[in-house]
Amino acid sequence: MTDHEHRASIPAVDTPLFPTFSATDLLAWLDGRDTEESDLLDFGVITIGPDDRIVGYNRYESERAGIRRDRVLGRDLFVEVAPCINNYLVAELFHAGGDLDLEMDYVFTFRMRPTPVRLRLLAAAGADRRYLAIRPR
Amino acid sequence: MTSDPVPADAAEELQDLLQFFYQCPVGLIETHDDGRVRRINPAAARMLAPALRPGETLEGVTGVLDRLAPGLAATLTAHRERLGPLHPGRRIVVAPAAGDGRQVELRFVRVSPDRVMVAASDVTVEQHLAHRTLTLAARLRDVIAATEAYRDAAADVLGVGVSGVSALEELVTRGPRTPSAIARRLGLSSSSVTAVIDQLESAGLVERVDNPADRRSTLVTLAPGAQDRVRPVLDLLLSGIDRVAEGTSAHAQDVAATLEAVTAALRSRTALRGHGATPAGQQGRASRS
Numbered sequence: 001m002t003d004h005e006h007r008a009s010i011p012a013v014d015t016p017l018f019p020t021f022s023a024t025d026l027l028a029w030l031d032g033r034d035t036e037e038s039d040l041l042d043f044g045v046i047t048i049g050p051d052d053r054i055v056g057y058n059r060y061e062s063e064r065a066g067i068r069r070d071r072v073l074g075r076d077l078f079v080e081v082a083p084c085i086n087n088y089l090v091a092e093l094f095h096a097g098g099d100l101d102l103e104m105d106y107v108f109t110f111r112m113r114p115t116p117v118r119l120r121l122l123a124a125a126g127a128d129r130r131y132l133a134i135r136p137r
Numbered sequence: 138m139t140s141d142p143v144p145a146d147a148a149e150e151l152q153d154l155l156q157f158f159y160q161c162p163v164g165l166i167e168t169h170d171d172g173r174v175r176r177i178n179p180a181a182a183r184m185l186a187p188a189l190r191p192g193e194t195l196e197g198v199t200g201v202l203d204r205l206a207p208g209l210a211a212t213l214t215a216h217r218e219r220l221g222p223l224h225p226g227r228r229i230v231v232a233p234a235a236g237d238g239r240q241v242e243l244r245f246v247r248v249s250p251d252r253v254m255v256a257a258s259d260v261t262v263e264q265h266l267a268h269r270t271l272t273l274a275a276r277l278r279d280v281i282a283a284t285e286a287y288r289d290a291a292a293d294v295l296g297v298g299v300s301g302v303s304a305l306e307e308l309v310t311r312g313p314r315t316p317s318a319i320a321r322r323l324g325l326s327s328s329s330v331t332a333v334i335d336q337l338e339s340a341g342l343v344e345r346v347d348n349p350a351d352r353r354s355t356l357v358t359l360a361p362g363a364q365d366r367v368r369p370v371l372d373l374l375l376s377g378i379d380r381v382a383e384g385t386s387a388h389a390q391d392v393a394a395t396l397e398a399v400t401a402a403l404r405s406r407t408a409l410r411g412h413g414a415t416p417a418g419q420q421g422r423a424s425r426s
Binding site: 067071079080081082083084085086087088089105106107108109111112113114116 | 152155156158159160174176177178179180181182183184186187189191192193194195196234237239
């Protein structure tokens, strides 16, 4: 192994172990793992099934929202859990069905209080799982 | 005697209460009178989010309210001394996003001297239906106007009055009728209907014949050959409209489009009069009695 090859095989010191909120490979990382592994991330991730029902709700999101995971799993994200995003800005983009990777500012209403958040909408056309990543702003 | 069970877990009860407000289809915002938001439910965020600017939060609503309707935020400080609805009987309907088509109705209710509850309802469907109703009413007026114009044109062609055209429609569709039956149908007095029948008789379009059922009265019937003169002129009114309607909507769901097509057909046939043809495409007669 040349010296150059050796340096290239060592991860840079500041390379995060897990993808960040805006990481370009976030969708691939989520798609390649069980939903429980999203607990390792330091931002919220809601995994949505093809029928809009929640199939994954990571620890970060559960703790920040104060809602237990078992209260939301299997529920319709846009109707039962987060009706605030059931509009053309978010829900309709997911329902369009194509590839999706979009970040936007939004306002959630955790416990009936306005809560500014940054959203990232992630989906691959035809995939069973879609993701809503959330972090406070 | 039984009573409601006391909830075993108050936290669970709180979760249920929050879920109730989360799923409420009406948007609810409780604000201080300076516009700071005290509480807001998801439906309100869903409806107002399209009106937010990048980076703007819903921690205050003054900016977004004034953007939706200039001066609207002043409602928050109006009538501090009076609790209850702040604009009873007045509808405030706004469009949170240009081109989105959504319509939201806002109602302001003062719940304390320094706090106002804003209720937001999505009235898009209601507004759409109201618009459709107005469109239908306009199309119906068009049909009425076009029908009257068509009858005028038909009267010119046949050389009779408009009431005469209506009497001919009655005879073509229902066969021989007594003068009194025609009068009832057309809403005319007996003397008026006599004048109408006299005019039609002079034009060679009808005849008075004995009534086999009542020797004291007569029947009015189309004169020999009149059918050939009348039918083509009145064809659109008598049966052609059905054909026009069938052609426009296989499922008869789009009433407005059907009415438009009927109006267009009537106007098209009426316009032919100005080019020397009859509503039915025949050569017209100059005189009209």
